[in-house]
Amino acid sequence: YKVNYKEKTFQQFTYKDGNVEDIGEEIIFNKREQKKIIQEQVEKIPKEYAKYVDMYLTLEPAEYSDLAVHGFRAEGKGIYIGEMDRMGLKHGRGIFINFYPGIYYRGYFYHNLKHGSGLIYHKNGFKIYEGNFDMGKIIGKGKYYYNNIFSTLEGDFNEIGEGEGTYNFEDGSSWKGQFYAWKKNGKGKYYDDKGVYVKDITFELDHELTK
Numbered sequence: 001y002k003v004n005y006k007e008k009t010f011q012q013f014t015y016k017d018g019n020v021e022d023i024g025e026e027i028i029f030n031k032r033e034q035k036k037i038i039q040e041q042v043e044k045i046p047k048e049y050a051k052y053v054d055m056y057l058t059l060e061p062a063e064y065s066d067l068a069v070h071g072f073r074a075e076g077k078g079i080y081i082g083e084m085d086r087m088g089l090k091h092g093r094g095i096f097i098n099f100y101p102g103i104y105y106r107g108y109f110y111h112n113l114k115h116g117s118g119l120i121y122h123k124n125g126f127k128i129y130e131g132n133f134d135m136g137k138i139i140g141k142g143k144y145y146y147n148n149i150f151s152t153l154e155g156d157f158n159e160i161g162e163g164e165g166t167y168n169f170e171d172g173s174s175w176k177g178q179f180y181a182w183k184k185n186g187k188g189k190y191y192d193d194k195g196v197y198v199k200d201i202t203f204e205l206d207h208e209l210t211k
Contacts, residue, residue, distance in 0.1 A: 045072040049081055052095050055106055056082045059093040062108050062116065085111060103128070110135065134159075144182065153182065175201060 045053060049072055062083075069084045075096070082094015090096065090109035097104050107118020113136035120128040131142020137159040144153040155165015161182035167175045174195075177188020184203035192198050202209045 045070075045081060049079060052081045052097070056093050056095045059106075059108070062092045062110075064092075064110065082109070087111075107133070153179070155179065157182070173198075175203075177203070180205065 070082065071084055071088075072079065072081050073084075073088065076098075077100045078096060078098040080090055080094060080096045082090065082096075083092030085091035089112040091111055093108055095104065095106045102123035103120060104123065105114065105118055105120050107114065108116035110116070114133040115135055116133060117131070118133050119130045122128060127145045129138065129142060129144050131138070132140030134140060138161075139157070139159050141156045142154070146152065150170040152168045153165055154168070155163055157163035157165065157179065160180075162180050164177070165179055167179075167184055169175075172193030174191050175184060175188050176191070177184060178186035180186075183206040185205055187200055187202045190198045190201045
């Protein structure tokens with residue numbers, strides 16, 4: 001099937017010996033037909049991975065994904081389940097599972113690269129990063145969860161972790177200011193666990209310079 005979500009149409013293609021033998025009529029589909037097409041495709045995914053299908057189908061289709069081929073493929077030490085382009089590359093919504101060390105990515109891809117909103121998390125369910133990706137890089141608004149999961153960094157950053165954000169400490173207090181390489185860097189404002197301003201604190205790559 002060739003599915004065009006933007007125009008809400010689909011066509012069925014028949015292949016023989018790697019060549020297109022027949023092209024069906026372009027049909028305008030409704031949600032029921034769309035669900036049927038997807039169901040036919042995901043049924044071909046090995047049963048042991050079927051539990052991951054709903055994890056990506058809950059995402060809205062990507063606007064740039066005209067060709068929605070839902071499938072499964074092994075990739076290195078992991079697997080990919082989701083939409084692909086004509087070349088079989090990850091394209092659209094999907095989930096990639098790296099079994100070693102057990103890291104999952106659920107979100108959007110653009111010709112094999114993470115692109116758009118996505119979530120990286122550990123197999124035990126703990127989040128690692130949630131936010132925007134740009135052609136495979138973490139760029140834009142997002143939230144990073146530190147190893148103890150109680151401390152978080154939220155803000156707007158470029159690909160080297162430079163930008164403005166808020167570091168939330170375990171006790172509920174926070175520091176708002178500039179970051180570099182995902183570390184507190186520069187003058188910022190410190191707030192208590194109730195959000196009340198306490199004082200200015202200056203850091204240099206997470207090293208506190210003022211008390």
